[in-house]
Amino acid sequence: MSNVTRLRHVLPMSSDINAAVITLDKAIADAVDTAKAAGLPQGLIVSLLHGHAHAQTHQMVTQ
Structure with missing residues (x-):
């Protein structure tokens, strides 16, 4: 798991990471909307x- 980054350790995050997170969230x-x-069921x-x-x-965790 050496390729997993804990975000709290890299705060403040770069603007590129912030932009990617915002884009992903949107x-x-x-897609959910x-x-x-x-008419897909919420479940x-x-x-x-x-x-x-x-x-x-x-x-x-397997890479």
Whole structure:
């Protein structure tokens, strides 16, 4: 796990990192809004987000 960075250790974050976080957050929020508007059940949206978070965590700890 040497490639995992704890954000509290790199504060203050660079403007590039802040911009990337804001962009990612907006993209996720927009995708959730689109899914809700399309009628996807909230539980399905949550389970998909949880699955992606789990997969990314697994990828971080195994590399």
